[in-house]
Amino acid sequence: MAQLKEWLHTHADQLDQSPALAENVLPALAGDELLRTGVPQEHGGAGGDVRDAIHAIAKVAEQSVTAAFVFWGQRCFIEFMLQSPNRALAERRLPDLLTGKQAGASGLSNAMKFLSGIEQLQITATRQDGGLLLDGGLAWVTNLRKAGFVAAAAVAPNDGAPPAIVAFDSSWAGVQRSEDLDLIALRGSNTASVKLAAVTVPAADIISDNATAWLPQVRPAFLGMQCGLSIGLARASLAQAASISAGSRNQLTPRISALQETLETAVTTLLAGVHDGRFQSQAPAMFRLRIQLAELLQQALMLELQAMGGRAYLNAEQQGFARRWRESSFIPIVTPSLTQLQAALQQFDSQQLSSQQAAQA
Ligand SMILES: Cc1cc2nc3c(=O)[nH]c(=O)nc-3n(C[C@H](O)[C@H](O)[C@H](O)COP(=O)(O)OP(=O)(O)OC[C@H]3O[C@@H](n4cnc5c(N)ncnc54)[C@H](O)[C@@H]3O)c2cc1C
Known part of the structure; x- marks a missing residue:
């Protein structure tokens, strides 16, 4: 943590006020093996549980909330993999998420608001070959690395089935990331919006079919x-x-x-x-x-x-x-x-x- 602490301490103001170091945040966190914190060893983690992840995020937030929020997005996605009944998806995605090679993002604000009855789901889904065809978008998502990302979102099937949580990849056809949002702070957090136009999500990438x-x-x-x-x-x-x-x-x-x-x-x-x-x-x-x-x-x-x-x-x-x-x-x-x-x-x-x-x- 000493090296990361030093890096965060030196760059905290820049991370907050400029997007210049946005791509460096995840590698910096991964370099300190922090992404493995609180992840069971049998899944490639350092052991412990989510309490250790809370401690680690708090430690980073002492230096920089920008970096801590990137960490939160990545660690949430890792948690979604750990708690997904789709074990094949978790096994496929976890190794690169834990090394920081792959950025993971949580686009679940909309889902959490939906759960509280505040907002409609912003992404609709049509059944297609056992998978889903998505249309819609997410207004705010952090840790959308320009080098590529995978993000979790809740989608509303148009056949009356319960909402599902899916993982979509930035490399897939129809996924469009906006420019970074012009924020007053946390500017190095790779925060942008995403549009999804006729995006095919195979059944293998459904995190949960009952959100x-x-x-x-x-x-x-x-x-x-x-x-x-x-x-x-x-x-x-x-x-x-x-x-x-x-x-x-x-x-x-x-x-x-x-x-x-x-x-x-x-x-x-x-x-x-x-x-x-x-x-x-x-x-x-x-x-x-x-x-x-x-x-x-x-x-x-x-x-x-x-x-x-x-x-x-x-x-x-x-x-x-x-x-x-x-x-x-x-x-x-x-x-x-x-x-x-x-x-x-x-x-x-x-x-x-x-x-x-x-x-x-
Ligand atoms: C820097 C940044 C990064 C973000 N990153 C992510 C991310 O990674 N993933 C993600 O999913 N989201 C992310 N968000 C979105 C964030 O979590 C909130 O969802 C978003 O800021 C809230 O939207 P709003 O203020 O536009 O809500 P609005 O719905 O426009 O609400 C305006 C205000 O009214 C309140 N409000 C609305 N409805 C009700 C209600 N029924 N009862 C009580 N209060 C209500 C809201 O809480 C808010 O205070 C990010 C936002 C920011 C600013």
């Missing part, structure tokens, strides 16, 4: 690894705030220590829930943690800003604060966004209330 049943099963890993972004960024911000505040007159040290403690307690709860499987049946508990971690990150950045005072406004002296501030604005909006989660929790609470009232009646 509605499969997505809740992968959601704890998907969301847990996403929380790694908030955790790493909050840790970095609090560490910076703590070092500036030590021995200063700003009187923030007790508040910084208290927030560090609250953060680590939330991390422990998250890791335990992801590990013991409770978040598969208790999604609201996980949603609350995702919201809490995003809020702790905002508080952490406020403390860093206040610890620095005016220096946070001086380019030459802000020591990564401006980047962390920009990077943090991604956290509330990445799917599932905070407003979506709050709406889902409200719905859950009112359902609970109605069933309690019905039981009492």
